[in-house]
Amino acid sequence: MFAVRHVVAAFLLVVAFAAAGQNVSRMSLHVASGLKAGEQVVTVGDDGWIRVRYSYKDNGRGPDIEERLRLAPDGTIAEYQSKGTTTFGSVVDERFTRKGSRAEWKSTSESGRATVTDSALYVPINSSFVPMSASIAALARRPDGKLPLLPGGTLTQRAVDTITITHEGESRDLQLLAQTGIGLRPALAWS
DSSP, X not given: OHHHHHHHHHHHHHXXXXXXXXXXXXXXXXXXXXXXXXXXXXXXXXXXXXXXXXXXXXXXXXOEEEEEEEEOTTXXXXXXXXXXXOTTSOEEEEEEEXXXXXXXXXXXXXXXXXXXXXXXXXXXXXXXXXXXXXXXXXXXXXXXXXXXXXXXOEEEEEXXXXXXXXXXXXXXXXXXXXXXXXXXXXXXXXO
């Protein structure tokens, strides 16, 4: 059920970002039984920063994270900062910056730097759903459906199904996207 929550949450976040003129989006997160278990509040500032408050508790455990990120023109993450706690209470303190071809990251688990000459997406260790939403949009811009990852690897995205939904006389096509390259199984999201 955890994967299903990620899919639904990512879809809702993409829809929230697509809403014209909306600077703040609030998403309730629920466990399989329907009980509210948390929320994600995303504020898109006029200064280019996206601020996120993400909290999710299932059986008393879950992450509490405050994020701040700025996207590059290609849709990848240019700057990222997060603080908070993980599902089991460990400290989250993570930073990433990319200036030109120089990328640097530091967290409580690792640190590194790389020289990057093309688009590349930083993958935070502990984050909200916003980086996944950013990856969907960044990959949609790439004709080959592939995006190098930092600190390493490649993220791929392809459409595996398409449906048309109609609401109040208005139709919209949605694609079920499968991303591979992070974790052991594909991540699915409707977009």
